[in-house]
Amino acid sequence: MNDIAAPTESESAIRTIHTDLPVNATFHVWLKAKKPDVAGAVSFSNANGKFGEVSTSNLEEYSFRIYQVFGGGRVDIAYDTMTTAVSVIYWFTASDVLETGITVVHTKPDNAPPDLPDSYHFRPPFGWMNDPNGFGRFEGHPHLFYQHYSHGLRWNTMHWGHAISSDYLRWRHLPIFLFPSEDLTTRPDKRGGAYSGSTIPLVEGTGIRVFFTEQVQDRVPEQQIQLTATSPDLIMAGQAEVILGHRPDGQGLTPDFRDPYVVRGPDGLWKMLLGSQSDSGGVILLYETQDPTAASGWTYVGKLWVETRYKTTAIECPCLLPLDGPANARSTRWVLTYGLMHSEDPATGRKNLTMADVGWFDGKKFVKEFGQELDFGTDNYAFQAFLDGDSIVGIGWLANWADATPEIDFPTSMTLPRRLHFSNGALLTPPIGAAESLRHRILDRTRLAAGDRVDLSTGAVELLFELNKPGLPFDLEFDHPDVRLGVVCDETGLWIRHEDGRDGASPRYVSEGARPYRLRIFVDYGSIEVFADRGRYVGTKRIASFKPVRAAHLKTLEGAVAHATIWSLKQ
Incomplete structure (x- = not known):
């Protein structure tokens, strides 16, 4: 368990981070001095008192320091916010870090x-x-x-x-x-x-x-x-x-x-x-x-x-x-x-x-x-x-x-x-097969194909739909609070609509002449990835906003859609 005790105005400027460690933990610490005449320092303590410290005199950039804690148990990491700035602290155990990863205790x-x-x-x-x-x-x-x-x-x-x-x-x-x-x-x-x-x-x-x-x-x-x-x-x-x-x-x-x-x-x-x-x-x-x-x-x-x-x-x-x-x-x-x-x-x-x-x-x-x-x-x-x-x-x-x-x-x-x-x-260039394991639950199997608006409960979704004939025109609109977003197929090809209101015309993200029949579209917070015809045409676009897409609406000819499914996704 990690927690941070932040000082109030009436308290000292000491900030303490509490963490529980296994034996032989290695800390990576990035710290910086705030005053030219006082070193920046981060100390390590346990129930028996202070047992270690890392320090730096660099005022310009965070210095990297390594500290090894051989005993396990609760450790308090402390620094004076008046003299020391801390960017990142994490710990790991070298014997099993490939299986357990790092534990970030401060950023x-x-x-x-x-x-x-x-x-x-x-x-x-x-x-x-x-x-x-x-x-x-x-x-x-x-x-x-x-x-x-x-x-x-x-x-x-x-x-x-x-x-x-x-x-x-x-x-x-x-x-x-x-x-x-x-x-x-x-x-x-x-x-x-x-x-x-x-x-x-x-x-x-x-x-x-x-x-x-x-x-x-x-x-x-x-x-x-x-x-x-x-x-x-x-x-x-x-x-x-x-x-x-x-x-x-x-x-x-x-x-x-x-x-x-x-x-x-x-x-x-x-x-x-x-x-x-x-x-x-x-x-x-x-x-x-x-x-x-x-x-x-x-x-x-x-x-x-x-x-x-x-x-x-x-x-x-x-x-x-x-x-x-x-x-x-x-x-x-x-x-x-x-x-x-x-x-x-x-x-x-x-x-x-x-x-x-x-x-x-x-x-x-x-x-x-x-x-x-x-x-x-x-x-x-x-x-x-x-x-x-x-x-x-x-x-x-x-x-x-x-x-x-x-x-x-x-x-x-x-x-x-x-x-x-x-x-x-x-x-x-299709997504790897394991991408199907991200599918958490089905949100829709009928409404998108019928031309209805489908509200999305999460910003992480996959849409899969298949047309009855390659190249049939469609306009898939996404309701996004900051960006006009969609995927379109028309006489020019397959393209991603992305209009964010910036000065000048938006680039036209198009695969000219594409006549797809099978679309697999991944939407996440901040991105859309389009895979058509099992990776024959692929388009990826970053969205500057992390606000979630709220709904999807597929406009096309009557009877054009063979089937359509929307999944919510989760790691």
Whole structure:
């Protein structure tokens, strides 16, 4: 049990947090001094009195401290609010943290997560989150790492947060996994940090190897370089080492050089994809190594892909995986996904598109067969996937840098995890099968199909309806207090209506020419995800407001709907 005793005006400024601990608990504490001549301090006490303390003299940014409590029982954590600011305190036991997760006992109000009952999307336990990193299955469980800043809901010095799951939907939060250099953590000045990357299993022994970009603004000659670290216990990364300290020479690249994605190629060698930019457009760079551990020996192979559409600057978060067969088979198609930074589709006004190209990869070159947008709603950004057995599972940041900036508070989530597979000449990205386990109870099986308004008792719902003929027009309206929201099929295709009253016309989130017959729509606090024809057309849109959708109303031709069901959802 955890509780906080807050001081009144007549009491001292000491704030005390009470918590009950098992033996051998580890505390992670972030604290900051408030006065230049007095250290900020957090003390630990039990029935026998004070037995420990952590402190800092840093006035600018919260300092990270670790404290081990070997005995169990009730512990009081105290600090003077006049001299000390505390951002986050959590504890865990290293012996079973992968099974039990962390216990958060304090977070300051302005970096706490939103209180959203029944919400089923992944959100961090505190602070800012963006790109998924290192998504994979390790030691039998899915692990999700992500870009993270603990001390507010605005982007700042990047760390890696971490969570573990059994089904990709229900997550246990784990300790902060990867920290930037000590110099970068001393001031909240947005100079850089541990940026996006990927993970692979250690070739020898248990654990993982991590690859990530270190950014240091104004560093000469390279602002962005590539580092690697290992974690035998999957709890925290060890000391990082530089593996690529500079961009390849003579390629006409901008300083953009980031987001290493590592995968085994068809020749059995480890390959690394990196995003960059040149005079000719966005670029994906390809590296490889003969080192079976992938720890060293990375050499530049060439430009795997150059993208000139949509006024793209740098390419971000490239990902490459075998799609419809084993990696070493010449007939196997591969899927290449990547984000187009600063891109804009002039026809629709959508920005920062994410592409998915299907073709063949021989270890040196990628030959495109066809391509499509990964998501016509564009808020499935920084998508990262991996091969889980013989199927691809991926997840994205449910947001977009078109409306996410470092200057605004921006609590976000990850998308529903999706599978990627090739069928009848198309790339399909349906939600993972386990998404059906979110169905809590049926809200409706007749009224939506009949054209009646259906009131929703919760902001977390799934709607499934099937048309009697592909492409029949419909207009699914959602009653939302802040946004005009809906899903429409008309002569132009399938699109998400999202009008939030901001200046100027809303972008048109459309899959042009789509003629769907089966729609599966997930609504949550702050988002809508549309999966049509089992993932052939997919659109994801963040909603700035966390207010729940109140009702749904489907307008279409008489007799057009074969059947329709609405479920309330719950983790």
